[in-house]
Amino acid sequence: MVETVAYLGPQGTFTHEAAQRLFPEKNVELVSYPSIPDVLVAVDQGVCDRGVVPVENAIEGTVNSTLDWLIHQVDIPIIGELVYPISQCLLVHPSHAGRPKKEFTRILSHPQAIAQCQLKLRQDFPQAEWVYTESTAQAARIVSENSDESWIAVGPRKSGEISKLYVLETNVQDHANNMTRFIVLGRQKKQWEHLTSERYKTSMQVTLASDFPGALYQVLAAFSWRKINLCHIESRPTKTGLGNYYFLVDAEMKAEHVLLQGAIAEIEALGCQVRLLGSYPCFRHELVQKRT
Numbered sequence: 562m563v564e565t566v567a568y569l570g571p572q573g574t575f576t577h578e579a580a581q582r583l584f585p586e587k588n589v590e591l592v593s594y595p596s597i598p599d600v601l602v603a604v605d606q607g608v609c610d611r612g613v614v615p616v617e618n619a620i621e622g623t624v625n626s627t628l629d630w631l632i633h634q635v636d637i638p639i640i641g642e643l644v645y646p647i648s649q650c651l652l653v654h655p656s657h658a659g660r661p662k663k664e665f666t667r668i669l670s671h672p673q674a675i676a677q678c679q680l681k682l683r684q685d686f687p688q689a690e691w692v693y694t695e696s697t698a699q700a701a702r703i704v705s706e707n708s709d710e711s712w713i714a715v716g717p718r719k720s721g722e723i724s725k726l727y728v729l730e731t732n733v734q735d736h737a738n739n740m741t742r743f744i745v746l747g748r749q750k751k752q753w754e755h756l757t758s759e760r761y762k763t764s765m766q767v768t769l770a771s772d773f774p775g776a777l778y779q780v781l782a783a784f785s786w787r788k789i790n791l792c793h794i795e796s797r798p799t800k801t802g803l804g805n806y807y808f809l810v811d812a813e814m815k816a817e818h819v820l821l822q823g824a825i826a827e828i829e830a831l832g833c834q835v836r837l838l839g840s841y842p843c844f845r846h847e848l849v850q851k852r853t
């Protein structure tokens with residue numbers, strides 16, 4: 562049976578690369594969607610079996626649209642994670658390859674990609690206007706379709722190859738060790754037979770009881786005295802009013818572990834709400850086979 566996996570496309574995005582690494586099986590069809598919400602809705606509505614979206618970058622932090630859609634708009638568990646290296650390139654139409662830097666008028670890319678290279682872009686192309694696109698590969702496509710314009714796309718080498726662009730420069734992100742964390746979503750857990758994971762995580766959304774001084778401290782204490790390692794914590798607006806937040810907490814433990822069950826029960830007994838967002842294996846790119 563063919564399984565369908567939605568990803569943030571078009572072909573050649575970093576998310577496409579991540580999806581290829583995660584799903585090398587021959588019976589998997591990767592289906593491209595133009596935006597992160599489109600991927601999540603496709604999985605939520607059962608149009609695709611699973612989805613792959615970016616959630617966090619080492620330089621720019623959280624991909625807010627992924628988190629906000631996961632929390633507010635859809636109800637699909639996280640079933641896997643891949644940390645993947647990101648090398649941003651400057652891509653131009655071949656007819657502009659020899660052009661002086663000061664003649665480029667526009668830089669196009671996904672906001673995360675532009676933010677990862679902002680110092681370099683400001684320094685080398687102070688005259689250029691930044692234009693945000695839904696993905697890096699979409700930016701590459703637009704640059705290739707506008708060969709009369711001296712525009713630059715920021716994105717993966719692969720998107721340049723697909724759109725037949727010239728690579729002006731590689732590794733243009735402002736800091737080394739650029740990595741993005743991608744998550745896999747789906748209603749059915751996957752048997753990751755060809756992959757090895759070193760870690761297992763459980764993601765939770767914690768809503769604090771109102772008018773409860775020290776509530777966050779008490780929540781953290783429930784994990785702390787059980788020696789449960791938290792690998793990520795952040796707050797996002799509930800969207801119900803200024804100053805109202807919930808917390809997203811990632812614990813390095815399986816959801817069914819007795820210690821994590823105990824921590825969740827204790828937090829709920831404090832009057833806080835805990836929503837499980839998923840309990841899943843975490844893969845690093847070096848441990849993942851290539852799609853053949």
Ligand SMILES: O=C(O)C(=O)C[C@]1(C(=O)O)C=C[C@@H](O)C=C1
Nearest residue numbers: 574575576615671673696697741
């Ligand atoms: O546009 C792409 O290539 C994507 O896959 C999106 C995305 C992101 O949203 O973070 C993925 C990885 C990089 O951090 C930059 C952009």
